[in-house]
Amino acid sequence: MSIWADAWTYVSTGVNWTGKHGLTHPTFDGGWKFAHDSIAALTIEHLYMSAAAVITAAAIALPLGMALGHARRGGGLTVMLSNVSRAMPTLALLTLFAASSIGFGNRAVIIAAAIFAFPPILTNAYTGMANVDADVTEAAVGQGLTRLQVALRVELPLAWPLVASGLRTSASQTVATVPLAALVAGGGLGVIINTGLATQAYGQVLAGGVLVAALTLGVDAAMGLLQRRLTPLPLRVGARAVA
Amino acid sequence: MHSAAPNPWLSWRYVESNWAEISHQLSIHTTLTLEAVAIAFALAFPLAVLARNVRWLTRPILGTASVLYTIPSLALFALLAPFTGIGRTTVLVGLVTYALLVLVRNILTGLEGVDPDIVDAARGLGYSKSKMLFAVEVPNALPSIVAGLRIATVTTVALVTVGVVVGYGGLGQLMFRGFQSSYRAEIATSSLLCVALALVLDLAIVAAARAAMPWARRGRSA
Numbered sequence: 001m002s003i004w005a006d007a008w009t010y011v012s013t014g015v016n017w018t019g020k021h022g023l024t025h026p027t028f029d030g031g032w033k034f035a036h037d038s039i040a041a042l043t044i045e046h047l048y049m050s051a052a053a054v055i056t057a058a059a060i061a062l063p064l065g066m067a068l069g070h071a072r073r074g075g076g077l078t079v080m081l082s083n084v085s086r087a088m089p090t091l092a093l094l095t096l097f098a099a100s101s102i103g104f105g106n107r108a109v110i111i112a113a114a115i116f117a118f119p120p121i122l123t124n125a126y127t128g129m130a131n132v133d134a135d136v137t138e139a140a141v142g143q144g145l146t147r148l149q150v151a152l153r154v155e156l157p158l159a160w161p162l163v164a165s166g167l168r169t170s171a172s173q174t175v176a177t178v179p180l181a182a183l184v185a186g187g188g189l190g191v192i193i194n195t196g197l198a199t200q201a202y203g204q205v206l207a208g209g210v211l212v213a214a215l216t217l218g219v220d221a222a223m224g225l226l227q228r229r230l231t232p233l234p235l236r237v238g239a240r241a242v243a
Numbered sequence: 244m245h246s247a248a249p250n251p252w253l254s255w256r257y258v259e260s261n262w263a264e265i266s267h268q269l270s271i272h273t274t275l276t277l278e279a280v281a282i283a284f285a286l287a288f289p290l291a292v293l294a295r296n297v298r299w300l301t302r303p304i305l306g307t308a309s310v311l312y313t314i315p316s317l318a319l320f321a322l323l324a325p326f327t328g329i330g331r332t333t334v335l336v337g338l339v340t341y342a343l344l345v346l347v348r349n350i351l352t353g354l355e356g357v358d359p360d361i362v363d364a365a366r367g368l369g370y371s372k373s374k375m376l377f378a379v380e381v382p383n384a385l386p387s388i389v390a391g392l393r394i395a396t397v398t399t400v401a402l403v404t405v406g407v408v409v410g411y412g413g414l415g416q417l418m419f420r421g422f423q424s425s426y427r428a429e430i431a432t433s434s435l436l437c438v439a440l441a442l443v444l445d446l447a448i449v450a451a452a453r454a455a456m457p458w459a460r461r462g463r464s465a
Contacts, residue, residue, distance in 0.1 A: 087441030089401040092434035095422035179315040209318025216313040
């Protein structure tokens with residue numbers, strides 16, 4: 001069990017959290033980057049990359065899924081998109097980006113992670129909107145609401161539990177995927193794992209794995225709380241992921 | 244970064260001259276995937292039946308499986324390495340872990356979704372518990388079980404590549420080496436083969452399911 005002891009030593013050493021030279025350091029071209037010897041800096045970088053990926057994906061997938069679901073069209077397309085994306089290995093996408101003009105580093109990782117964050121958001125937004133009782137939307141139209149009003153004021157609140165669980169699935173999946181960035185010279189908590197692996201410091205690998213798992217569970221819990229807060233009261237019956 | 248040397252995305256010459264290695268990694272990739280899904284299914288089925296029959300076990304079983312799922316693949320493979328060594332076993336254990344959650348959840352959902360009237364009718368006919376399970380409940384739950392198998396298989400194909408961190412990643416091996424040497428054809432070829440493998444296995448499961456469920460061939464699909 002010395003690996004657990006090593007992991008504990010790694011996590012409980014103060015300098016591993018703060019880094020030897022602080023959280024950030026300057027780059028050659030006058031910018032700055034997160035220090036890769038600091039758990040705190042890597043956590044922030046990890047969260048930043050995950051958030052950027054999920055927000056990018058949501059900015060496209062939410063309106064698209066809602067529009068398709070509102071029109072009740074394109075169900076086949078969303079299913080196909082989500083299936084194909086499962087088959088595409090993240091590593092393949094990351095290495096493909098690295099070899100193309102996108103290059104490697106954090107930007108490529110954010111784009112790759114956004115592509116993987118896309119399908120759960122799209123599928124759930126579509127399913128949620130498309131499954132709203134047709135009688136309800138008809139009644140809303142009958143009351144003189146415009147199509148946009150029906151979509152935003154009637155369908156969206158009713159579809160929200162499913163839409164939110166899509167966002168949640170996508171977020172925790174992204175936080176758990178971003179560690180692969182370390183394999184292609186990106187940042188985030190994967191760096192701890194990768195460095196540990198390279199130097200055969202398995203305690204550090206364990207520590208990195210536990211940190212990422214904890215972060216994933218934490219993000220999922222936070223999203224769950226937010227989801228509950230934003231769910232209209234009458235709909236707060238255990239709505240869970242349909243990823 | 245690259246000089247004048249040509250570095251195409253796809254090169255038939257690369258495929259031809261390296262076919263021995265590509266096919267070797269492809270077969271590793273395929274056997275690993277099939278083995279992992281088969282083992283995961285063998286574990287998931289009794290677990291799901293147990294979770295269904297013993298009410299208070301449902302939450303712990305599903306909960307453990309979903310916590311396992313949050314462990315990043317990179318970390319899991321790396322973590323298992325000191326215990327199970329570098330290579331095949333490590334990757335297999337990791338893959339089974341990830342396939343397990345999907346399968347348990349879908350088998351459980353399928354079993355729970357069986358129409359109670361059907362179960363009642365079978366009970367009226369005097370079916371024993373095991374006969375009920377295999378002759379009535381499982382066939383009725385098949386669509387959901389098949390859906391789980393498809394997701395598990397396709398995600399496993401993609402996950403095998405991460406096994407590269409412990410030196411046993413099938414096509415991921417080629418992907419990663421292509422990345423290290425900035426050789427595009429190697430990356431693109433192995434990526435395409437991965438996706439193709441996933442599609443072929445997916446279609447095979449769909450075909451097998453159609454053969455196993457003659458009653459579902461018309462009308463609604465899985």
